[in-house]
Amino acid sequence: xxxxxxxxxxxxxxxxxxxxxxxxxxxxxxxxxxxxxxxxxxxxxxxxxxxxxxxxxxxxxxxxxxxxxxxxxxxxxxxxxxxxxxxxxxxxxxxxxxxxxxxxxxxxxxxxxxxxxxxxxxxxxxxxxxxxxxxxxxxxxxxxxxxxxxxxxxxxxxxxxxxxxxxxxxxxxxxxxxxxxxxxxxxxxxxxxxxxxxxxxxxxxxxxxxxxxxxxxxxxxxxxxxxxxxxxxxxxxxxxxxxxxxxxxxxxxxxxxxxxxxxxxxxxxxxxxxxxxxxxxxxxxxxxxx
Amino acid sequence: xxxxxxxxxxxxxxxxxxxxxxxxxxxxxxxxxxxxxxxxxxxxxxxxxxxxxxxxxxxxxxxxxxxxxxxxxxxxxxxxxxxxxxxxxxxxxxxxxxxxxxxxxxxxxxxxxxxxxxxxxxxxxxxxxxxxxxxxxxxxxxxxxxxxxxxxxxxxxxxxxxxxxxxxxxxxxxxxxxxxxxxxxxxxxxxxxxxxxxxxxxxxxxxxxxxxxxxxxxxxxxxxxxxxxxxxxxxxxxxxxxxxxxxxxxxxxxxxxxxxxxxxxxxxxxxxxxxxxxxxxxxxxxxxxxxxxxxxxxxxxxxxxxxxxxxxxxxxxxxxxxxxxxxxxxxxxxxxxxxxxxxxxxxxxxxxxxxxxxxxxxxxxxxxxxxxxxxxxxxxxxxxxxxxxxxxxxxxxxxxxxxxxxxxxxxxxxxxxxxxxxxxxxxxxxxxxxxxxxxx
Numbered sequence: 001x002x003x004x005x006x007x008x009x010x011x012x013x014x015x016x017x018x019x020x021x022x023x024x025x026x027x028x029x030x031x032x033x034x035x036x037x038x039x040x041x042x043x044x045x046x047x048x049x050x051x052x053x054x055x056x057x058x059x060x061x062x063x064x065x066x067x068x069x070x071x072x073x074x075x076x077x078x079x080x081x082x083x084x085x086x087x088x089x090x091x092x093x094x095x096x097x098x099x100x101x102x103x104x105x106x107x108x109x110x111x112x113x114x115x116x117x118x119x120x121x122x123x124x125x126x127x128x129x130x131x132x133x134x135x136x137x138x139x140x141x142x143x144x145x146x147x148x149x150x151x152x153x154x155x156x157x158x159x160x161x162x163x164x165x166x167x168x169x170x171x172x173x174x175x176x177x178x179x180x181x182x183x184x185x186x187x188x189x190x191x192x193x194x195x196x197x198x199x200x201x202x203x204x205x206x207x208x209x210x211x212x213x214x215x216x217x218x219x220x221x222x223x224x225x226x227x228x229x230x231x232x233x234x235x236x237x238x239x240x241x242x243x244x245x246x247x248x249x250x251x252x253x254x255x256x257x258x259x260x261x262x263x264x265x266x267x268x269x270x271x272x273x274x275x276x277x278x279x280x281x282x283x284x285x286x287x288x289x290x
Numbered sequence: 291x292x293x294x295x296x297x298x299x300x301x302x303x304x305x306x307x308x309x310x311x312x313x314x315x316x317x318x319x320x321x322x323x324x325x326x327x328x329x330x331x332x333x334x335x336x337x338x339x340x341x342x343x344x345x346x347x348x349x350x351x352x353x354x355x356x357x358x359x360x361x362x363x364x365x366x367x368x369x370x371x372x373x374x375x376x377x378x379x380x381x382x383x384x385x386x387x388x389x390x391x392x393x394x395x396x397x398x399x400x401x402x403x404x405x406x407x408x409x410x411x412x413x414x415x416x417x418x419x420x421x422x423x424x425x426x427x428x429x430x431x432x433x434x435x436x437x438x439x440x441x442x443x444x445x446x447x448x449x450x451x452x453x454x455x456x457x458x459x460x461x462x463x464x465x466x467x468x469x470x471x472x473x474x475x476x477x478x479x480x481x482x483x484x485x486x487x488x489x490x491x492x493x494x495x496x497x498x499x500x501x502x503x504x505x506x507x508x509x510x511x512x513x514x515x516x517x518x519x520x521x522x523x524x525x526x527x528x529x530x531x532x533x534x535x536x537x538x539x540x541x542x543x544x545x546x547x548x549x550x551x552x553x554x555x556x557x558x559x560x561x562x563x564x565x566x567x568x569x570x571x572x573x574x575x576x577x578x579x580x581x582x583x584x585x586x587x588x589x590x591x592x593x594x595x596x597x598x599x600x601x602x603x604x605x606x607x608x609x610x611x612x613x614x615x616x617x618x619x620x621x622x623x624x625x626x627x628x629x630x631x632x633x634x635x636x637x638x639x640x641x642x643x644x645x646x647x648x649x650x651x652x653x654x655x656x657x658x659x660x661x662x663x664x665x666x667x668x669x670x671x672x673x674x675x676x677x678x679x680x681x682x683x684x685x686x687x688x689x690x691x692x693x694x695x696x697x698x699x700x701x702x703x704x705x706x707x708x709x710x711x712x713x714x715x716x717x718x719x720x721x722x723x724x725x726x727x728x729x730x
Contacts (some may be wrong), residue, residue, distance in 0.1 A: 019402050019403050019482070020400070020402075020403065020404060021400060021402050022390070022399075022400070022401040022402075022405060023398070023400055023401075023478075024387065024388075024390060024393075024394065024398070024399035024401070025398055025399075026392060026393055026394050026395055026396060026397070027393075027399075043435060043436050044430045045429050045438060046426075046430075047427050047430040047431070050427075051414075051419065051423075054418075054419060054423065055416055055418050055419065059418070059420040064564050125410075125413065126413060126414050126431065127391075128386075128391065128415045129391070129409045129410045130391065130407065130432065130433075131389050131390040131391050132405065132431070132432055132433075135509075199511055209660065211701070240395055271319075280513060284392070284393040287386065287391045287392040287466070288305065288392055
């Protein structure tokens, strides 16, 4: 199999008409997405993601346990202050489990967002020295978070077992909600990473942004506190759909009304599409500005 | 037509330098605050860009510079092109555009063949990862396929001589090992077209030799190489043709030796040949000082050029303090790319001078100089009583050697690059007689 593929490569070199032709012209304004090129560079995407994963917990004493510690401690703090002291309702679910089901996808989202928004600037040496589709950089930053998500998901499963909460059959929908979180994280990450190349203000904005966004997302409280049209409009924050979707799929709550999920899905896709176009438009100046 | 590997037409690259001027030469990142002021006009700019009228930027000439302008050239398949020019001439910009890192502002480029660009060795190396991991990572960043890296892995490790440490994180590597591994990956890039920038300017002398060796190996494989370098000797050795860029424009393109000597002549002219001695960095106690240097023929006439094989007299004018003892005068000759040909002190032939006059001239007769046609630089150093009196660091004069009937046979000699001509006698013998001579 291997030798076959190398033979084919030699044949390509011999046949002059098949020599790849690269044309470089100045582009202006909005440019084509060239997603096919991204596919050609899938091996690089794989290696960059793999590098992120391998390097992330190097020289830390606790290693990948950090993926669990983050949501675990937030859960403890939230349970104490919001659950015990403020007596925030939790849709009939034990409060720690309720908030953890929101924290797990949220942590994936906020880490993905933070990593990808810094990704271009921290890969400045790559950008100014080698050509490859720049989309691979923020994409690999978000992708590498999937491993952390998988680890922290074990915590969620453990907590569900602790509270004897069997997942309903509709937990099969969970990947769809995870995908929504991924799309949103990548979409926002693309906007912010491209902006960050030119405006380093982004670096200081991201911690605030994630903090505000977290309180604008029903993690410590249920979205059922809102009613009717307001609840649907709340879905404009795509993470509302993700968090409530997670609870709906895993904990069997009735907190994911169709319209809200639909609004969130559309919002997340729009953020991503806008992000990709904006990214591609700014891409040509990255190497000069970064 | 199809033998053209790279075709560049009217290439131009404009950079904005507005931010640079505002902040007293320090480049600063644009901050949001700066842009909010002009935010109102941004939608209109965006709209203009949408309509494809980006060129309107060109009106603000005071804020922009053309790093490259009207650059056109062709590179044939299998050609090894050296790109030379001063710092800031636009060489690196050209390379960045060709490797698609940055976009041109104007112009059109066609490249036939897979392109590999080496603007730096070890791009993407991560200190925490092992040598093995970094080879794969760096390889894929340079555009190699996974299978390709796996196939070349052993060769890469062997070339870098880091077999023992391949599973050690590269942060524990010595800088030499790190560079060797980084270059080794790059050297195994199997693309038809290779764009290389200053890669040779790293590492110790032994490693540089190895890199140069690898580069000439690559060159001999019939691949197209586009090499940007300050190392003129490397360009001279490796390249067939050269491209000279100054101030963003192509000044000359053609055979390597022609372009190179033009470039060297030009840079010497700008450095100021006539007042060179006064401004040259020099060391020594100054008891004897070089004040001038020129060439004479056998009749004592001042000459600018000499024929190969003809005697040349190097005249060194000096001023000296009283009561000088054991003065030893040294003359050196080197090629234009600083390759030293010989160093010759008067003491080598048993000659010292004492009680020099306040002003005078040393004359050194180069009997039957064996130089091939070209330009040579002369260096001078004077030692008095075993301590250095004067050493101007640089060329005090340039000797031009022109072609002559050196061998007396009408044959001009080797037409390629070789610095020396040697006279010789040839005989023909049979195998047993030479064997016999070796024995005895």
